[in-house]
Amino acid sequence: MSAAPVKIVLLYQSLLGIYGDHGNAVILTRRLQWRGIDAELVPVEPGDPVPTDGAVYLMGGGEDIAQTTAVHELKTDRGLFTALDNGAVLFAVCAGYQICGKSFTIGARDEIIDGLGLLDIETRRGPERAVGESLSHWTRPDGTSSLITGFENHGGWTQLGSDATPLTSMEVGWGNGDGQTDGAVQGRVYGIYPHGPVLSRNPDLADHLLETALGHPLEPLDMPEIEALRARRIEAVREGRP
Numbered sequence: 326m327s328a329a330p331v332k333i334v335l336l337y338q339s340l341l342g343i344y345g346d347h348g349n350a351v352i353l354t355r356r357l358q359w360r361g362i363d364a365e366l367v368p369v370e371p372g373d374p375v376p377t378d379g380a381v382y383l384m385g386g387g388e389d390i391a392q393t394t395a396v397h398e399l400k401t402d403r404g405l406f407t408a409l410d411n412g413a414v415l416f417a418v419c420a421g422y423q424i425c426g427k428s429f430t431i432g433a434r435d436e437i438i439d440g441l442g443l444l445d446i447e448t449r450r451g452p453e454r455a456v457g458e459s460l461s462h463w464t465r466p467d468g469t470s471s472l473i474t475g476f477e478n479h480g481g482w483t484q485l486g487s488d489a490t491p492l493t494s495m496e497v498g499w500g501n502g503d504g505q506t507d508g509a510v511q512g513r514v515y516g517i518y519p520h521g522p523v524l525s526r527n528p529d530l531a532d533h534l535l536e537t538a539l540g541h542p543l544e545p546l547d548m549p550e551i552e553a554l555r556a557r558r559i560e561a562v563r564e565g566r567p
Contacts, residue, residue, distance in 0.1 A: 330365040331357055331539070334379035336405070336421075339370055340395050344478070346385025346418050348522030352531055353381055360544055371395075375404030380538040381414045384421030386478075386520060389431035392424050393438055400441065414538040415443065415514045418523060422508065422516030423448040423481050430481070443514045445486035451502050454480045458562040459498025459519050461507045463530060471529040472496075473507075474558050475519020485509050492517050497562050513537060526555065 335350040350366055357364035369375050371394065382405060387395065399405050409415060415425070423429040426446035428437050435450050459477045464470050473493050482502025485491060491501070492508030492515060500507030500518060508517030515534065517523060524531040528551060536542055 328363065330363040332376065332379040333357075333364060333366050334376060334382045334408075335366060335368045336375070336382055336384045337371055337391075337395050337398070338368055338385075340391035341385045341387040341421050343386045343388075344419070344476070344520035345522050346383075346421075346520055349385070349416065349418065349524040349531075350383045352522065352525045352528075353383075353535060356528070356531055356543075356546065357535065359546055371398045375399070375402045375408070377404050377407040377411060379408055379413050381416060381534055382408060384415070384417040384424070386419035386421065388420070392420050392429065393431060395421075396424050396438065396441060405441075409443070409513065412538075413513065414534050416524075416534055417514075417516045418520060419477075419479055419518050422518065423483065425514060425516050426483070427486075444509050444511050444516055445488035446483050446509050446516070447486070448481040448483045450480055451482035451499075454478070455482075455499030455502065455518070457498060458558075459500065459507065460496045460559065460562045461493035461498070461500060462496060463493045463527075465529075465533065471527070472555075472559055473517075473519070473523070473530060474526045474555065474562060475517075475521040475523040477518045478520070479518055483509070526558065 333353045354364045354366040424440045425443045426440045429448040461473045489509040489511045491506035
C-alpha cells in the first residue's frame with residue numbers, strides 16, 4: 326500500500342496572498358516531487374475546514390482587515406492548532422508572521438488585536454515603513470549558516486519575548502524593526518518578514534522546513550542555476566542595487 330501524499334497546506338490565499346507568497350507552498354510541493362516524494366498542495370479558504378493532517382502550513386502577507394479575518398477564522402476552526410499539536414510545521418510571512426503572535430495593531434488608531442498566540446511576539450506600528458531588499462544570516466540547528474534573501478515591505482515592528490528565538494540576524498534591511506534580527510521561531514512555528522517568495526529564493530530554508538516536518542533528512546538537489554541566481558541577488562543587495 327502506497328503512502329499518502331505529503332500535504333502542503335496553503336492557508337487563506339484570498340486574505341494572506343499578496344506579494345506572491347503562495348509561491349512558498351508551490352516550492353515546497355515541487356521540492357518534494359523533484360525527489361520522487363508524492364506531495365499535494367492543499368489550498369484552504371475561509372469557511373473551509375482546515376485539514377489536521379498536513380505536514381507544513383503556510384500563511385503570507387495581507388492587509389489589516391485580512392489579518393483580523395484570518396485570526397477569527399483560524400481561532401473558530403481550530404484545525405491549525407490541532408495540526409501543530411500533531412507535529413506539523415507552520416511557516417508564516419509578514420502579516421501572517423504578525424498574527425501568529427500574542428497581539429498586533431491595525432488601522433490609523435493602532436487598535437490592538439489579539440493574535441493566534443503561537444509565537445511569543447508583539448507587533449506595533451513602527452516609526453517608519455521597512456521597504457526594500459533584505460539580507461540576513463540564518464544559523465541551522467547543526468551550527469552551519471546560510472544567507473536569506475528577500476524583499477520586505479511592512480509597517481509593523483516586532484518585539485520578541487523570552488520564549489521566541491530570532492530566526493535570522495540582519496546584514497541589510499530592517500527585519501523585526503531593529504535592523505538586528507528578522508523573524509522568530511518557537512517550536513515548529515516559523516515566522517519571517519521577507520517576500521520573494523522567500524522559500525524560492527532560499528532553498529536551504531525550504532528544505533529545513535520539510536525535513537523538520539517529515540522527521541528525516543532529504544537528499545540534496547543539484548540545481549546550480551538556483552545557486553547562480555542567489556549569488557547575483559546577494560551581490561546586488563550588498564552593493565545596494567535594485
